[in-house]
Amino acid sequence: MNGDTTKKSTPYTVPIGPVHPALKEPVMFTFQMEGEVVRSVDFAPGNTHRGIEWMGMRRNPVQIVHLTDRICGICGIVHSLSFARAVEQIAEIEVPPRADYIRTILHELERMQSHILWAGVAAHELGFDSLLFLAWRVREQSMDLIENLTGNRVNYGIVQIGGVRRDISDDQRPVIEQGLAYYRGLLDQMKTVFLDDSTIRMRCRGHGLLSYRDAQLLCAVGPTARASGVAMDIRHDYPYCAYGDFDVHPVLPPQEFGGPMGDVYDRIIVRLLEIAQSIDIIQQCLDNLPAGEILWEKKLPKLLSILKKAQGEAIGRVEAPRGECMHYVRMDGNEAPATWKVKASSYSNLMSWIPMLKGEQLADVPIIVASIDPCMSCTDRVTIIRNGSAADLTKEELTRLSREKTRRLSRC
Amino acid sequence: MVRLPMMPELLRQLFKKPATNAFPARYLPPSVTKFLQKVAQGEAVINPPVPVPPGFRGKITYDRESCIGCQLCLKVCPAHAIEFLPTTKRVRIYVAQCVFCSQCNDICPKDCLHMTPEFLLACEDRFAESQIVE
Numbered sequence: 001m002n003g004d005t006t007k008k009s010t011p012y013t014v015p016i017g018p019v020h021p022a023l024k025e026p027v028m029f030t031f032q033m034e035g036e037v038v039r040s041v042d043f044a045p046g047n048t049h050r051g052i053e054w055m056g057m058r059r060n061p062v063q064i065v066h067l068t069d070r071i072c073g074i075c076g077i078v079h080s081l082s083f084a085r086a087v088e089q090i091a092e093i094e095v096p097p098r099a100d101y102i103r104t105i106l107h108e109l110e111r112m113q114s115h116i117l118w119a120g121v122a123a124h125e126l127g128f129d130s131l132l133f134l135a136w137r138v139r140e141q142s143m144d145l146i147e148n149l150t151g152n153r154v155n156y157g158i159v160q161i162g163g164v165r166r167d168i169s170d171d172q173r174p175v176i177e178q179g180l181a182y183y184r185g186l187l188d189q190m191k192t193v194f195l196d197d198s199t200i201r202m203r204c205r206g207h208g209l210l211s212y213r214d215a216q217l218l219c220a221v222g223p224t225a226r227a228s229g230v231a232m233d234i235r236h237d238y239p240y241c242a243y244g245d246f247d248v249h250p251v252l253p254p255q256e257f258g259g260p261m262g263d264v265y266d267r268i269i270v271r272l273l274e275i276a277q278s279i280d281i282i283q284q285c286l287d288n289l290p291a292g293e294i295l296w297e298k299k300l301p302k303l304l305s306i307l308k309k310a311q312g313e314a315i316g317r318v319e320a321p322r323g324e325c326m327h328y329v330r331m332d333g334n335e336a337p338a339t340w341k342v343k344a345s346s347y348s349n350l351m352s353w354i355p356m357l358k359g360e361q362l363a364d365v366p367i368i369v370a371s372i373d374p375c376m377s378c379t380d381r382v383t384i385i386r387n388g389s390a391a392d393l394t395k396e397e398l399t400r401l402s403r404e405k406t407r408r409l410s411r412c
Numbered sequence: 413m414v415r416l417p418m419m420p421e422l423l424r425q426l427f428k429k430p431a432t433n434a435f436p437a438r439y440l441p442p443s444v445t446k447f448l449q450k451v452a453q454g455e456a457v458i459n460p461p462v463p464v465p466p467g468f469r470g471k472i473t474y475d476r477e478s479c480i481g482c483q484l485c486l487k488v489c490p491a492h493a494i495e496f497l498p499t500t501k502r503v504r505i506y507v508a509q510c511v512f513c514s515q516c517n518d519i520c521p522k523d524c525l526h527m528t529p530e531f532l533l534a535c536e537d538r539f540a541e542s543q544i545v546e
Contacts, residue, residue: 060487062488067490130422137431155513157515165518192417193417193421300518300519
Protein backbone atom coordinates (compact mmCIF):
# COMPACT_ATOMS: atom_id res chain seq x y z
CA MET A 1 0.00 0.00 0.00
CA ASN A 2 1.42 3.38 -0.90
CA GLY A 3 1.23 6.53 1.19
CA ASP A 4 -1.68 8.09 -0.69
CA THR A 5 -4.28 5.46 0.10
CA THR A 6 -3.49 5.22 3.81
CA LYS A 7 -4.00 8.97 4.19
CA LYS A 8 -7.34 9.62 5.81
CA SER A 9 -9.72 11.63 3.71
CA THR A 10 -13.02 13.20 4.66
CA PRO A 11 -15.78 12.32 4.30
CA TYR A 12 -14.96 8.72 5.06
CA THR A 13 -17.39 5.84 4.64
CA VAL A 14 -18.95 3.87 7.48
CA PRO A 15 -21.01 0.88 6.32
CA ILE A 16 -23.60 -0.48 8.76
CA GLY A 17 -25.47 -3.64 7.85
CA PRO A 18 -26.96 -5.60 6.15
CA VAL A 19 -27.10 -7.47 9.45
CA HIS A 20 -26.00 -5.44 12.43
CA PRO A 21 -26.83 -5.51 16.16
CA ALA A 22 -27.88 -1.86 16.05
CA LEU A 23 -30.48 -2.56 13.38
CA LYS A 24 -33.44 -4.74 14.19
CA GLU A 25 -33.95 -5.82 10.60
CA PRO A 26 -31.62 -6.34 7.66
CA VAL A 27 -30.88 -3.21 5.65
CA MET A 28 -27.57 -1.88 4.36
CA PHE A 29 -26.55 1.66 5.29
CA THR A 30 -23.60 3.55 3.86
CA PHE A 31 -22.74 6.69 5.83
CA GLN A 32 -20.45 9.43 4.60
CA MET A 33 -19.00 10.68 7.87
CA GLU A 34 -17.10 13.80 8.78
CA GLY A 35 -15.76 13.19 12.26
CA GLU A 36 -18.73 12.10 14.31
CA VAL A 37 -21.31 13.72 12.05
CA VAL A 38 -23.25 12.08 9.23
CA ARG A 39 -22.80 14.13 6.05
CA SER A 40 -24.86 11.96 3.74
CA VAL A 41 -26.40 8.54 3.83
CA ASP A 42 -27.55 5.90 1.41
CA PHE A 43 -29.34 2.67 2.13
CA ALA A 44 -30.12 -0.53 0.26
CA PRO A 45 -33.05 -2.69 1.27
CA GLY A 46 -33.82 -5.98 -0.45
CA ASN A 47 -32.17 -8.51 1.85
CA THR A 48 -35.29 -10.30 3.02
CA HIS A 49 -37.15 -10.93 -0.21
CA ARG A 50 -39.26 -14.07 0.24
CA GLY A 51 -41.31 -14.23 -2.95
CA ILE A 52 -44.59 -14.26 -1.06
CA GLU A 53 -46.49 -12.69 -3.96
CA TRP A 54 -45.23 -15.46 -6.24
CA MET A 55 -46.60 -18.00 -3.76
CA GLY A 56 -49.90 -16.16 -3.63
CA MET A 57 -50.38 -16.19 -7.38
CA ARG A 58 -50.53 -20.00 -7.21
CA ARG A 59 -53.20 -20.16 -4.51
CA ASN A 60 -56.84 -19.21 -4.16
CA PRO A 61 -57.87 -16.14 -2.10
CA VAL A 62 -58.95 -18.23 0.92
CA GLN A 63 -55.44 -19.68 1.07
CA ILE A 64 -53.77 -16.30 0.45
CA VAL A 65 -55.50 -14.79 3.49
CA HIS A 66 -53.40 -17.10 5.67
CA LEU A 67 -50.32 -16.29 3.64
CA THR A 68 -50.86 -12.55 4.22
CA ASP A 69 -50.88 -13.19 7.97
CA ARG A 70 -47.26 -14.13 7.60
CA ILE A 71 -46.01 -11.12 5.63
CA CYS A 72 -45.28 -9.30 8.87
CA GLY A 73 -44.59 -10.69 12.30
CA ILE A 74 -46.30 -7.82 14.08
CA CYS A 75 -49.06 -6.59 11.77
CA GLY A 76 -50.94 -9.88 11.71
CA ILE A 77 -54.30 -8.46 10.77
CA VAL A 78 -53.27 -5.46 8.69
CA HIS A 79 -52.19 -7.39 5.62
CA SER A 80 -54.99 -9.94 5.71
CA LEU A 81 -57.57 -7.18 6.18
CA SER A 82 -56.11 -5.18 3.35
CA PHE A 83 -56.08 -8.18 1.03
CA ALA A 84 -59.58 -9.27 2.05
CA ARG A 85 -60.90 -5.76 1.40
CA ALA A 86 -59.40 -5.77 -2.09
CA VAL A 87 -60.95 -9.16 -2.92
CA GLU A 88 -64.28 -8.15 -1.38
CA GLN A 89 -64.41 -5.14 -3.68
CA ILE A 90 -63.70 -7.29 -6.73
CA ALA A 91 -66.32 -9.93 -5.90
CA GLU A 92 -68.78 -7.30 -4.59
CA ILE A 93 -69.01 -8.94 -1.21
CA GLU A 94 -70.70 -6.98 1.55
CA VAL A 95 -69.20 -7.62 4.97
CA PRO A 96 -71.78 -7.94 7.77
CA PRO A 97 -71.62 -5.05 10.30
CA ARG A 98 -70.75 -7.32 13.22
CA ALA A 99 -67.73 -8.65 11.32
CA ASP A 100 -66.67 -5.08 10.57
CA TYR A 101 -66.76 -4.24 14.27
CA ILE A 102 -64.80 -7.34 15.26
CA ARG A 103 -62.23 -6.53 12.61
CA THR A 104 -61.94 -3.02 14.02
CA ILE A 105 -61.47 -4.28 17.59
CA LEU A 106 -58.65 -6.61 16.55
CA HIS A 107 -57.11 -3.97 14.31
CA GLU A 108 -56.91 -1.57 17.24
CA LEU A 109 -55.63 -4.21 19.66
CA GLU A 110 -52.89 -4.87 17.19
CA ARG A 111 -52.06 -1.18 16.95
CA MET A 112 -51.75 -1.07 20.73
CA GLN A 113 -49.40 -4.02 20.95
CA SER A 114 -47.34 -2.78 17.99
CA HIS A 115 -46.92 0.72 19.47
CA ILE A 116 -45.97 -0.64 22.89
CA LEU A 117 -43.52 -3.01 21.25
CA TRP A 118 -42.04 -0.07 19.38
CA ALA A 119 -41.81 2.00 22.56
CA GLY A 120 -39.81 -0.83 24.12
CA VAL A 121 -37.50 -1.07 21.12
CA ALA A 122 -36.97 2.71 21.18
CA ALA A 123 -36.04 2.55 24.88
CA HIS A 124 -33.62 -0.27 24.10
CA GLU A 125 -31.98 1.75 21.33
CA LEU A 126 -31.42 4.55 23.84
CA GLY A 127 -29.76 2.10 26.19
CA PHE A 128 -32.71 2.22 28.60
CA ASP A 129 -33.25 -1.52 28.92
CA SER A 130 -35.29 -1.46 32.12
CA LEU A 131 -37.91 0.54 30.23
CA LEU A 132 -37.77 -2.02 27.40
CA PHE A 133 -38.66 -4.78 29.84
CA LEU A 134 -41.41 -2.72 31.43
CA ALA A 135 -42.95 -1.93 28.04
CA TRP A 136 -42.80 -5.52 26.86
CA ARG A 137 -44.30 -6.83 30.06
CA VAL A 138 -47.18 -4.42 29.63
CA ARG A 139 -47.55 -5.51 26.01
CA GLU A 140 -48.24 -9.09 27.08
CA GLN A 141 -51.72 -8.11 28.22
CA SER A 142 -52.74 -7.12 24.68
CA MET A 143 -51.10 -10.22 23.25
CA ASP A 144 -53.10 -12.36 25.68
CA LEU A 145 -56.27 -10.54 24.65
CA ILE A 146 -55.55 -11.18 20.99
CA GLU A 147 -54.78 -14.82 21.76
CA ASN A 148 -58.06 -15.15 23.62
CA LEU A 149 -60.04 -13.64 20.74
CA THR A 150 -58.32 -15.30 17.80
CA GLY A 151 -56.66 -18.44 19.15
CA ASN A 152 -53.10 -17.40 18.46
CA ARG A 153 -50.65 -14.72 19.54
CA VAL A 154 -49.03 -13.82 16.25
CA ASN A 155 -50.65 -15.45 13.23
CA TYR A 156 -54.24 -14.67 14.08
CA GLY A 157 -56.02 -16.26 11.12
CA ILE A 158 -59.16 -14.33 12.04
CA VAL A 159 -59.96 -12.61 8.76
CA GLN A 160 -61.90 -14.47 6.11
CA ILE A 161 -63.03 -13.09 2.76
CA GLY A 162 -66.41 -11.60 3.62
CA GLY A 163 -66.09 -11.44 7.38
CA VAL A 164 -64.25 -12.91 10.34
CA ARG A 165 -63.86 -16.50 11.43
CA ARG A 166 -64.50 -16.11 15.14
CA ASP A 167 -67.20 -14.27 16.98
CA ILE A 168 -66.77 -12.37 20.24
CA SER A 169 -68.85 -14.26 22.77
CA ASP A 170 -70.48 -12.77 25.84
CA ASP A 171 -67.85 -14.49 28.00
CA GLN A 172 -65.09 -12.69 26.15
CA ARG A 173 -66.50 -9.21 26.60
CA PRO A 174 -65.51 -8.87 30.29
CA VAL A 175 -62.00 -10.08 29.36
CA ILE A 176 -61.66 -7.27 26.82
CA GLU A 177 -63.12 -4.74 29.27
CA GLN A 178 -60.58 -5.84 31.88
CA GLY A 179 -57.75 -5.47 29.40
CA LEU A 180 -58.89 -1.99 28.45
CA ALA A 181 -59.19 -0.97 32.11
CA TYR A 182 -55.64 -2.23 32.68
CA TYR A 183 -54.29 -0.05 29.87
CA ARG A 184 -56.35 2.97 30.91
CA GLY A 185 -54.79 2.79 34.35
CA LEU A 186 -51.38 2.38 32.82
CA LEU A 187 -51.45 5.14 30.23
CA ASP A 188 -50.51 7.93 32.62
CA GLN A 189 -47.60 5.91 33.94
CA MET A 190 -46.44 5.16 30.39
CA LYS A 191 -46.63 8.84 29.51
CA THR A 192 -44.72 9.79 32.65
CA VAL A 193 -41.90 7.28 32.22
CA PHE A 194 -41.44 8.12 28.55
CA LEU A 195 -42.14 11.84 28.35
CA ASP A 196 -41.02 13.11 31.77
CA ASP A 197 -37.70 11.37 31.64
CA SER A 198 -34.75 13.70 31.23
CA THR A 199 -32.63 11.06 29.47
CA ILE A 200 -35.23 10.34 26.80
CA ARG A 201 -35.84 14.04 26.31
CA MET A 202 -32.14 14.75 25.88
CA ARG A 203 -31.66 11.96 23.38
CA CYS A 204 -34.82 12.46 21.34
CA ARG A 205 -35.76 16.16 21.38
CA GLY A 206 -34.48 17.82 18.22
CA HIS A 207 -32.95 14.65 16.76
CA GLY A 208 -34.02 12.95 13.56
CA LEU A 209 -35.87 15.98 12.28
CA LEU A 210 -38.27 15.52 9.39
CA SER A 211 -39.87 18.78 8.32
CA TYR A 212 -43.53 19.07 7.30
CA ARG A 213 -42.44 19.75 3.72
CA ASP A 214 -40.06 16.77 3.59
CA ALA A 215 -42.69 14.48 5.04
CA GLN A 216 -45.06 15.52 2.27
CA LEU A 217 -42.45 15.40 -0.49
CA LEU A 218 -41.25 11.96 0.53
CA CYS A 219 -44.81 10.67 0.97
CA ALA A 220 -44.22 9.59 4.57
CA VAL A 221 -47.17 7.81 6.13
CA GLY A 222 -48.49 6.91 9.56
CA PRO A 223 -46.99 8.15 12.83
CA THR A 224 -43.85 9.30 10.98
CA ALA A 225 -45.90 11.76 8.92
CA ARG A 226 -48.20 12.73 11.77
CA ALA A 227 -45.24 13.55 14.03
CA SER A 228 -44.18 16.06 11.37
CA GLY A 229 -47.62 17.67 11.45
CA VAL A 230 -49.11 16.02 8.36
CA ALA A 231 -52.72 15.30 9.33
CA MET A 232 -53.27 12.05 7.49
CA ASP A 233 -54.84 8.82 8.66
CA ILE A 234 -56.63 6.35 6.40
CA ARG A 235 -59.08 5.69 9.22
CA HIS A 236 -60.16 9.33 8.94
CA ASP A 237 -59.54 10.15 5.28
CA TYR A 238 -60.94 6.97 3.80
CA PRO A 239 -62.90 5.15 6.51
CA TYR A 240 -63.17 1.38 6.28
CA CYS A 241 -64.59 -1.32 8.57
CA ALA A 242 -66.36 0.42 11.44
CA TYR A 243 -64.25 3.59 11.50
CA GLY A 244 -66.89 5.56 9.60
CA ASP A 245 -69.20 5.24 12.60
CA PHE A 246 -66.76 6.84 15.03
CA ASP A 247 -64.97 10.10 15.34
CA VAL A 248 -61.40 9.15 14.45
CA HIS A 249 -59.01 12.05 13.98
CA PRO A 250 -55.34 11.91 13.07
CA VAL A 251 -53.23 12.22 16.23
CA LEU A 252 -50.79 15.12 16.00
CA PRO A 253 -48.21 16.07 18.64
CA PRO A 254 -50.06 18.50 20.94
CA GLN A 255 -49.06 22.10 21.61
CA GLU A 256 -48.22 21.40 25.26
CA PHE A 257 -45.16 19.45 24.14
CA GLY A 258 -44.08 22.16 21.71
CA GLY A 259 -46.28 21.29 18.76
CA PRO A 260 -45.27 19.17 15.79
CA MET A 261 -41.49 19.43 15.41
CA GLY A 262 -41.02 16.19 13.52
CA ASP A 263 -38.30 14.79 15.78
CA VAL A 264 -37.96 11.40 17.44
CA TYR A 265 -39.64 12.73 20.60
CA ASP A 266 -42.74 13.69 18.63
CA ARG A 267 -42.90 10.19 17.18
CA ILE A 268 -42.91 8.78 20.72
CA ILE A 269 -45.72 11.20 21.70
CA VAL A 270 -47.82 10.34 18.65
CA ARG A 271 -47.53 6.60 19.29
CA LEU A 272 -48.34 6.91 23.00
CA LEU A 273 -51.39 9.06 22.24
CA GLU A 274 -52.51 6.60 19.60
CA ILE A 275 -52.61 3.87 22.24
CA ALA A 276 -55.13 6.01 24.13
CA GLN A 277 -57.08 6.55 20.91
CA SER A 278 -57.14 2.79 20.26
CA ILE A 279 -58.54 2.10 23.74
CA ASP A 280 -61.35 4.59 23.03
CA ILE A 281 -62.14 3.02 19.66
CA ILE A 282 -62.26 -0.51 21.09
CA GLN A 283 -64.55 0.68 23.89
CA GLN A 284 -66.89 2.32 21.38
CA CYS A 285 -66.88 -0.83 19.24
CA LEU A 286 -67.75 -2.98 22.24
CA ASP A 287 -70.56 -0.64 23.30
CA ASN A 288 -72.07 -0.55 19.82
CA LEU A 289 -71.34 -4.10 18.70
CA PRO A 290 -74.25 -4.97 16.38
CA ALA A 291 -75.83 -8.41 16.43
CA GLY A 292 -75.95 -10.64 13.39
CA GLU A 293 -73.84 -12.80 11.15
CA ILE A 294 -70.06 -12.64 11.05
CA LEU A 295 -69.62 -14.09 7.58
CA TRP A 296 -71.08 -13.06 4.23
CA GLU A 297 -71.07 -16.66 3.03
CA LYS A 298 -70.81 -19.40 5.62
CA LYS A 299 -70.37 -22.24 3.15
CA LEU A 300 -66.73 -22.13 2.14
CA PRO A 301 -67.07 -24.22 -1.08
CA LYS A 302 -69.68 -21.74 -2.29
CA LEU A 303 -67.41 -18.81 -1.41
CA LEU A 304 -64.59 -20.46 -3.33
CA SER A 305 -66.73 -20.87 -6.44
CA ILE A 306 -67.88 -17.23 -6.25
CA LEU A 307 -64.29 -16.05 -5.91
CA LYS A 308 -63.30 -18.22 -8.85
CA LYS A 309 -65.76 -16.39 -11.07
CA ALA A 310 -64.78 -12.92 -9.85
CA GLN A 311 -63.19 -10.58 -12.35
CA GLY A 312 -61.72 -7.12 -11.91
CA GLU A 313 -59.14 -5.23 -9.94
CA ALA A 314 -59.16 -3.39 -6.64
CA ILE A 315 -56.96 -1.81 -4.02
CA GLY A 316 -57.38 -2.54 -0.33
CA ARG A 317 -56.10 0.21 1.96
CA VAL A 318 -55.82 0.11 5.73
CA GLU A 319 -54.02 2.20 8.32
CA ALA A 320 -51.39 -0.12 9.74
CA PRO A 321 -49.60 0.78 13.00
CA ARG A 322 -46.75 2.06 10.79
CA GLY A 323 -48.88 3.87 8.21
CA GLU A 324 -50.85 3.09 5.12
CA CYS A 325 -50.72 -0.48 3.89
CA MET A 326 -51.98 -1.26 0.42
CA HIS A 327 -52.79 -4.46 -1.46
CA TYR A 328 -53.52 -4.44 -5.17
CA VAL A 329 -55.31 -7.52 -6.51
CA ARG A 330 -56.42 -8.35 -10.04
CA MET A 331 -58.57 -11.41 -10.65
CA ASP A 332 -59.40 -12.71 -14.13
CA GLY A 333 -61.79 -15.59 -13.54
CA ASN A 334 -59.20 -18.10 -12.40
CA GLU A 335 -58.78 -19.65 -9.01
CA ALA A 336 -55.62 -17.70 -8.27
CA PRO A 337 -55.38 -13.93 -8.71
CA ALA A 338 -53.62 -12.71 -11.86
CA THR A 339 -51.69 -10.07 -9.93
CA TRP A 340 -51.15 -9.44 -6.27
CA LYS A 341 -49.02 -6.52 -5.17
CA VAL A 342 -48.27 -5.67 -1.56
CA LYS A 343 -47.12 -2.23 -0.48
CA ALA A 344 -46.21 -2.31 3.19
CA SER A 345 -46.24 0.94 5.13
CA SER A 346 -42.49 1.00 5.76
CA TYR A 347 -41.90 1.25 2.02
CA SER A 348 -43.21 4.83 2.06
CA ASN A 349 -41.31 5.73 5.21
CA LEU A 350 -37.84 4.49 4.33
CA MET A 351 -36.90 7.53 2.24
CA SER A 352 -37.47 9.83 5.19
CA TRP A 353 -34.33 8.34 6.77
CA ILE A 354 -32.19 10.44 4.45
CA PRO A 355 -33.20 13.92 5.69
CA MET A 356 -33.53 12.58 9.26
CA LEU A 357 -30.02 11.20 9.48
CA LYS A 358 -28.24 14.11 7.82
CA GLY A 359 -26.20 16.10 10.35
CA GLU A 360 -26.77 13.67 13.21
CA GLN A 361 -24.10 11.90 15.22
CA LEU A 362 -23.27 8.26 14.62
CA ALA A 363 -24.51 7.40 18.14
CA ASP A 364 -27.97 8.72 17.26
CA VAL A 365 -28.28 6.50 14.20
CA PRO A 366 -29.93 3.48 15.95
CA ILE A 367 -32.74 5.48 17.55
CA ILE A 368 -33.39 7.55 14.42
CA VAL A 369 -33.46 4.43 12.26
CA ALA A 370 -35.84 2.78 14.71
CA SER A 371 -38.01 5.89 15.04
CA ILE A 372 -39.95 5.22 11.83
CA ASP A 373 -40.58 1.66 13.08
CA PRO A 374 -39.13 0.08 9.94
CA CYS A 375 -40.31 -3.38 8.95
CA MET A 376 -37.95 -4.54 6.24
CA SER A 377 -39.39 -8.04 5.96
CA CYS A 378 -42.78 -6.62 5.03
CA THR A 379 -41.28 -4.12 2.65
CA ASP A 380 -38.91 -6.19 0.58
CA ARG A 381 -40.75 -7.16 -2.57
CA VAL A 382 -37.89 -7.42 -5.01
CA THR A 383 -34.29 -8.57 -5.19
CA ILE A 384 -32.33 -8.14 -8.39
CA ILE A 385 -29.97 -10.97 -9.15
CA ARG A 386 -27.51 -10.87 -12.00
CA ASN A 387 -24.98 -13.66 -12.61
CA GLY A 388 -25.78 -15.16 -9.28
CA SER A 389 -25.25 -12.09 -7.13
CA ALA A 390 -27.31 -9.09 -6.14
CA ALA A 391 -27.05 -6.21 -8.58
CA ASP A 392 -28.16 -2.60 -8.93
CA LEU A 393 -30.48 -1.48 -11.69
CA THR A 394 -29.74 1.81 -13.36
CA LYS A 395 -32.50 4.17 -14.44
CA GLU A 396 -31.87 3.39 -18.11
CA GLU A 397 -32.18 -0.34 -17.58
CA LEU A 398 -35.37 0.14 -15.61
CA THR A 399 -36.85 2.25 -18.42
CA ARG A 400 -35.88 -0.42 -20.93
CA LEU A 401 -37.52 -3.14 -18.82
CA SER A 402 -40.65 -1.04 -18.49
CA ARG A 403 -40.86 -0.47 -22.27
CA GLU A 404 -40.33 -4.16 -22.95
CA LYS A 405 -43.16 -5.03 -20.61
CA THR A 406 -45.51 -2.58 -22.31
CA ARG A 407 -44.67 -4.14 -25.66
CA ARG A 408 -45.12 -7.63 -24.27
CA LEU A 409 -48.52 -6.78 -22.84
CA SER A 410 -49.75 -4.98 -25.94
CA ARG A 411 -48.88 -8.02 -28.06
CA CYS A 412 -51.15 -10.36 -26.12
CA MET B 413 -33.63 19.43 36.86
CA VAL B 414 -32.96 15.78 36.13
CA ARG B 415 -36.14 13.75 36.28
CA LEU B 416 -36.07 9.96 36.41
CA PRO B 417 -39.68 8.79 36.74
CA MET B 418 -38.62 5.19 36.14
CA MET B 419 -36.76 4.97 39.48
CA PRO B 420 -39.78 4.27 41.78
CA GLU B 421 -41.02 1.61 39.37
CA LEU B 422 -37.59 -0.05 39.33
CA LEU B 423 -37.48 -0.11 43.13
CA ARG B 424 -40.94 -1.66 43.23
CA GLN B 425 -39.82 -4.30 40.75
CA LEU B 426 -37.11 -5.44 43.16
CA PHE B 427 -39.76 -6.93 45.42
CA LYS B 428 -42.00 -8.40 42.74
CA LYS B 429 -42.04 -11.87 41.29
CA PRO B 430 -40.62 -12.13 37.75
CA ALA B 431 -43.31 -11.86 35.06
CA THR B 432 -41.62 -14.52 32.94
CA ASN B 433 -42.81 -18.10 33.29
CA ALA B 434 -39.68 -20.22 33.78
CA PHE B 435 -40.31 -22.86 31.14
CA PRO B 436 -39.21 -25.70 30.83
CA ALA B 437 -36.96 -25.44 33.90
CA ARG B 438 -36.49 -22.87 36.61
CA TYR B 439 -32.84 -22.41 35.64
CA LEU B 440 -31.56 -22.92 32.14
CA PRO B 441 -30.13 -26.47 31.99
CA PRO B 442 -26.69 -26.90 30.36
CA SER B 443 -28.36 -28.96 27.65
CA VAL B 444 -32.10 -28.75 27.00
CA THR B 445 -32.08 -32.05 25.08
CA LYS B 446 -30.49 -33.90 28.02
CA PHE B 447 -32.91 -32.22 30.39
CA LEU B 448 -35.88 -33.43 28.31
CA GLN B 449 -34.41 -36.95 28.23
CA LYS B 450 -34.24 -36.83 32.03
CA VAL B 451 -37.87 -35.71 32.11
CA ALA B 452 -38.81 -38.69 29.94
CA GLN B 453 -37.03 -41.02 32.38
CA GLY B 454 -38.81 -39.42 35.28
CA GLU B 455 -35.68 -37.94 36.89
CA ALA B 456 -36.66 -34.31 36.43
CA VAL B 457 -39.92 -32.38 36.33
CA ILE B 458 -40.95 -29.82 33.72
CA ASN B 459 -42.06 -26.45 35.01
CA PRO B 460 -45.49 -26.28 33.33
CA PRO B 461 -46.05 -23.84 30.46
CA VAL B 462 -48.62 -21.03 30.56
CA PRO B 463 -52.05 -22.63 29.95
CA VAL B 464 -53.44 -22.15 26.46
CA PRO B 465 -56.59 -20.05 25.98
CA PRO B 466 -59.90 -21.60 24.90
CA GLY B 467 -60.02 -22.14 21.16
CA PHE B 468 -56.25 -22.41 20.82
CA ARG B 469 -55.07 -23.93 17.56
CA GLY B 470 -52.51 -26.66 18.26
CA LYS B 471 -51.69 -30.01 16.67
CA ILE B 472 -54.41 -31.29 14.36
CA THR B 473 -56.45 -34.47 14.97
CA TYR B 474 -58.14 -36.46 12.26
CA ASP B 475 -61.14 -38.76 12.56
CA ARG B 476 -60.38 -41.31 9.89
CA GLU B 477 -63.68 -43.16 10.25
CA SER B 478 -66.04 -40.29 9.49
CA CYS B 479 -63.91 -38.86 6.63
CA ILE B 480 -65.54 -39.28 3.21
CA GLY B 481 -62.50 -38.37 1.11
CA CYS B 482 -64.05 -35.26 -0.49
CA GLN B 483 -60.64 -33.49 -0.71
CA LEU B 484 -62.06 -30.07 0.19
CA CYS B 485 -59.40 -29.65 2.89
CA LEU B 486 -56.72 -29.96 0.22
CA LYS B 487 -58.27 -27.05 -1.64
CA VAL B 488 -57.97 -24.57 1.23
CA CYS B 489 -54.73 -25.65 2.92
CA PRO B 490 -52.36 -22.68 2.36
CA ALA B 491 -49.27 -24.76 3.21
CA HIS B 492 -50.04 -27.82 1.07
CA ALA B 493 -49.66 -29.88 4.25
CA ILE B 494 -52.43 -32.35 3.40
CA GLU B 495 -51.88 -35.27 1.04
CA PHE B 496 -54.66 -37.36 -0.49
CA LEU B 497 -54.10 -41.11 -0.51
CA PRO B 498 -56.06 -42.44 -3.55
CA THR B 499 -55.91 -46.12 -2.51
CA THR B 500 -57.68 -45.63 0.81
CA LYS B 501 -59.48 -42.37 -0.13
CA ARG B 502 -58.24 -40.77 3.07
CA VAL B 503 -55.84 -37.89 3.82
CA ARG B 504 -52.47 -37.64 5.51
CA ILE B 505 -51.46 -34.43 7.31
CA TYR B 506 -47.84 -33.43 7.72
CA VAL B 507 -47.71 -31.51 11.00
CA ALA B 508 -44.22 -30.17 10.25
CA GLN B 509 -45.70 -28.30 7.28
CA CYS B 510 -49.00 -27.29 8.92
CA VAL B 511 -49.39 -23.56 9.67
CA PHE B 512 -52.17 -24.07 12.24
CA CYS B 513 -54.72 -21.87 10.46
CA SER B 514 -57.52 -24.45 11.01
CA GLN B 515 -59.06 -23.54 7.65
CA CYS B 516 -59.50 -27.27 6.91
CA ASN B 517 -61.54 -27.58 10.13
CA ASP B 518 -63.93 -24.93 8.80
CA ILE B 519 -64.47 -26.46 5.37
CA CYS B 520 -64.75 -30.14 6.42
CA PRO B 521 -68.37 -31.22 5.73
CA LYS B 522 -68.11 -34.20 8.11
CA ASP B 523 -66.39 -32.28 10.92
CA CYS B 524 -63.60 -34.82 11.20
CA LEU B 525 -60.66 -32.40 11.54
CA HIS B 526 -60.02 -30.60 14.83
CA MET B 527 -57.29 -28.63 16.54
CA THR B 528 -56.02 -29.79 19.94
CA PRO B 529 -54.31 -27.66 22.62
CA GLU B 530 -51.07 -29.62 22.12
CA PHE B 531 -48.24 -27.30 21.07
CA LEU B 532 -44.96 -28.90 22.18
CA LEU B 533 -44.28 -30.39 18.77
CA ALA B 534 -40.60 -29.68 18.13
CA CYS B 535 -38.86 -32.71 16.68
CA GLU B 536 -35.65 -33.50 14.83
CA ASP B 537 -37.32 -35.67 12.22
CA ARG B 538 -40.13 -34.10 10.24
CA PHE B 539 -41.42 -37.53 9.17
CA ALA B 540 -41.47 -38.97 12.72
CA GLU B 541 -44.62 -40.68 13.88
CA SER B 542 -45.65 -37.67 15.96
CA GLN B 543 -45.34 -35.38 12.93
CA ILE B 544 -47.74 -37.27 10.66
CA VAL B 545 -51.47 -37.48 11.30
CA GLU B 546 -53.47 -39.98 9.30
